[in-house]
Each structure stands twice: as C-alpha cells, then as structure tokens.
Amino acid sequence: MCARIVYLFLAAVFIFVVTTIAAFVHLEWWQAVLVSAATFIALVYIGKLLVRRTVRQVKNMVAKSLFDGTSRVLRNADVDIHSVRPAVTPRGAVDRANTAMNTRAGNPTWYEIEATIFPDRQQTGTSVAWDLNDLRLVPADPPDANSPIELHDLVLIENGSPVIPIDTKFDGPRRVRFTAGVPRGVRELQFRYQLETFGLVKIPGILGQ
Known part of the structure; x- marks a missing residue:
C-alpha cells in the first residue's frame, strides 16, 4: 500500500509541475495562477479519493485473510x-x-x-x-x-x-x-x-x- 501511495504522490507532483509550467508558458500570468491553483485542488481531491479506496481495499484483503478460513465452512x-x-x-x-x-x-x-x-x-x-x-x-x-x-x-x-x-x-x-x-x-x-x-x-x- 505504501508503494502505491508513493507512486500516486509522485504522479500528482509530475502532473502539477508539467501543468504549471505549460500554463505560465502559454497563458497570461494570472491565468496561469488560476490553472495552477485549480490543478492543485483537483489533484488533492482525486488523491484523497484514491488513498481512501486503496486503504479500503487493503482492509478488505486483511479481513478476508483473517476470516476466510473460518467462514468457508458455510x-x-x-x-x-x-x-x-x-x-x-x-x-x-x-x-x-x-x-x-x-x-x-x-x-x-x-x-x-x-x-x-x-x-x-x-x-x-x-x-x-x-x-x-x-x-x-x-x-x-x-x-x-x-x-x-x-x-x-x-x-x-x-x-x-x-x-x-x-x-x-x-x-x-x-x-x-x-x-x-x-x-x-x-x-x-x-x-x-x-x-x-x-x-x-x-x-x-x-x-x-
């Protein structure tokens, strides 16, 4: 799970940096600031959703590994x-x-x-x-x-x-x-x-x- 979270974090940083640079190159400075801020907010929101989903999947896997042996009887x-x-x-x-x-x-x-x-x-x-x-x-x-x-x-x-x-x-x-x-x-x-x-x-x- 830790490796996946690190991968998601690095991917988000990469997207943010690329988007910000492209915005300042091709847009007015104030437009670039807005694009950069919007990208940051969107990445934070998406990141929270992905982390919650990953944690939930890990919890389900742990629960299944703990109880699968006893629940299989029925x-x-x-x-x-x-x-x-x-x-x-x-x-x-x-x-x-x-x-x-x-x-x-x-x-x-x-x-x-x-x-x-x-x-x-x-x-x-x-x-x-x-x-x-x-x-x-x-x-x-x-x-x-x-x-x-x-x-x-x-x-x-x-x-x-x-x-x-x-x-x-x-x-x-x-x-x-x-x-x-x-x-x-x-x-x-x-x-x-x-x-x-x-x-x-x-x-x-x-x-x-």
Missing part, C-alpha cells in the same frame, strides 16, 4: 426453509446494527423463521465447525446487502421440539428457529456467516410491504 451451504411466519417483537430486542436501514425503511416487520442449514462438505478451511452466534440475515439486493439483521430467540429444533443450545458450534447440518426484524419493502433475504452469504429466504408479499 460457503455454498444449502438451506431448506420450513416456515416464515409473522411474529411479535421479541422482548428487549434492539437491532443496533440495523438502525440506519430501519430509519429509511420504517420499523421492521418481525418474522419467525425455521430453516435447516446444510454445510457443503467439499468446502475446507481452518475450521470444520460453524458457530450459531455468527449467523445473520442480510437483504439479498443492494444497497442494503451489507446491513446485517440480528437473529433473536435462536433455538435448535431437535425431534420436533425447540432446544436452547448450550454449545453453539456444530460440524454438520442443523435445524434452527429464530425471530428476525425485516425492514419494510424487503422481500428476499440471505443468510450471512462472516464473509459468506448463502440460501434464500422469501418474505410473504402482503406483510413484507
């Missing part, structure tokens, strides 16, 4: 959706992660969702177990695809009965039930596990409006 996972039913707001539920999204879309509509998650056995990483605590939902379409929705009242379904998990890490398929607040207007959701997204949850049309 890469291309299959999901069976058993039910999507209207639900009441969970007691004490606060979706801080969705504050900005809910502000735009209004108060969320709550649903109880039951699904079975099947990890893809062909995917390997540093971990073979996946953690319920890292499971989220996200809208399937941008611009809100990066706004995670927390899962409330999350339980396992074993032999048809809900069971509160003591150990939240598993190395195979599990049937789960949870409540989630879906922003109004969102019709399709996906599961997110760290860096991976998978599955599809369709929200009933009437209540999803």
Whole structure:
C-alpha cells in the first residue's frame, strides 16, 4: 500500500509541475495562477479519493485473510426453509446494527423463521465447525446487502421440539428457529456467516410491504 501511495504522490507532483509550467508558458500570468491553483485542488481531491479506496481495499484483503478460513465452512451451504411466519417483537430486542436501514425503511416487520442449514462438505478451511452466534440475515439486493439483521430467540429444533443450545458450534447440518426484524419493502433475504452469504429466504408479499 505504501508503494502505491508513493507512486500516486509522485504522479500528482509530475502532473502539477508539467501543468504549471505549460500554463505560465502559454497563458497570461494570472491565468496561469488560476490553472495552477485549480490543478492543485483537483489533484488533492482525486488523491484523497484514491488513498481512501486503496486503504479500503487493503482492509478488505486483511479481513478476508483473517476470516476466510473460518467462514468457508458455510460457503455454498444449502438451506431448506420450513416456515416464515409473522411474529411479535421479541422482548428487549434492539437491532443496533440495523438502525440506519430501519430509519429509511420504517420499523421492521418481525418474522419467525425455521430453516435447516446444510454445510457443503467439499468446502475446507481452518475450521470444520460453524458457530450459531455468527449467523445473520442480510437483504439479498443492494444497497442494503451489507446491513446485517440480528437473529433473536435462536433455538435448535431437535425431534420436533425447540432446544436452547448450550454449545453453539456444530460440524454438520442443523435445524434452527429464530425471530428476525425485516425492514419494510424487503422481500428476499440471505443468510450471512462472516464473509459468506448463502440460501434464500422469501418474505410473504402482503406483510413484507
């Protein structure tokens, strides 16, 4: 990243010097000053944008290198959706992660969702177990695809009965039930596990409006 920033800085200096010299050679002095100042301001603005983009790319690369091994356990996972039913707001539920999204879309509509998650056995990483605590939902379409929705009242379904998990890490398929607040207007959701997204949850049309 440092080498790229240095390269951008040197390129900006070169452009500024060449533009300034050409302006003073071919224009009146006051015109040259204006051109030089405008070039400087434009280069500073463009430079800020490029540096921010470079830093963001580096952050994404670092995050991917740190979490790719553990998130791959649910890469291309299959999901069976058993039910999507209207639900009441969970007691004490606060979706801080969705504050900005809910502000735009209004108060969320709550649903109880039951699904079975099947990890893809062909995917390997540093971990073979996946953690319920890292499971989220996200809208399937941008611009809100990066706004995670927390899962409330999350339980396992074993032999048809809900069971509160003591150990939240598993190395195979599990049937789960949870409540989630879906922003109004969102019709399709996906599961997110760290860096991976998978599955599809369709929200009933009437209540999803």
